[in-house]
Amino acid sequence: MALEEHHSHRLSEATDDPKWLRAISHLSTVLNRIAAFAAACILVFMTAFTLLEICLRLFSKSTFMADALVGNGVAAVCFLSAAWALEEGFMIRVKVITDRVGPKLAWACEFFTLIAVEALLLFMAHYQWKTVYKYWSRGTVSETYLPIPLFIPESFFLIGLGLMALQVIVRLLRLVAVGHAEERALTL
Template structure:
């Protein structure tokens, strides 16, 4: 069963774009889940090593990078499933075209901010790569790796917000149908 199936008989370039962006968000969410599993495994390894007076000496650093990566990589998927905190004092009181117009305005503002932050982090990652910057720990992790993961996650989130803006403008259905069995369903 796939969340990217043809929804409500809608086809065409707009729906293809919606499905591709959502598939990308799903893939990023899988990466986020793998990072969380990696954190758990590293913590369990560290516990085992400390029982015999040993350590990897990089637990804090690796878990920090994994938390950042998992957070940023899951943003698009969480947004599509309405799992991000939103303040709906005004939006929730509107319906129809007025609600879609306000949602579009909020989406454009979100897109402007997130895409700018993604660009700045991507430039930082490129600069770190060019300069060969590494972390100051004994692991000497190339800093461009966690920076690039964060930039990629924000880029995917920005694409998901753009796809959502298009849905608001053209009144298209989303890739997560309302009433689906998904516990994080999109019921807008």
């Protein structure tokens, strides 16, 4: 089994998309790249903060915030970059079933998978919105040395879910309108 890697860094990969789909896809791409850039900045901050904490502990000092900030940062990096990773083909896709069936059945499998994933993402986003709103309206803060408003780290999860839902919608619309879902993934 060989891993196939195929991805591009153009804003609009599919050339057979209708104009309306290209516009939605372009919006999703721009938002995904902004979120991925934010995730990269958070990763740099976490690395610098961890190095600062190591240096301080050499002198028996500490910020007393490393665990909370780095923990929230790891979650933010994961959720903010997920949609970009899906779009750019950095997620592994196992195609055991779709490679063994005909094109119509493979299309149906892809369609129902995208519908199920979208429903799950919207379900999770609905409840995550309730959590973010509750923390924001109550002014809930963490019980750490630095009280962080809890709606901030929870918002990263909500934003990631929203971006992932938009990316799945783009793939679903492409599947219905064009007949393919733009296969760009590492496949086994």
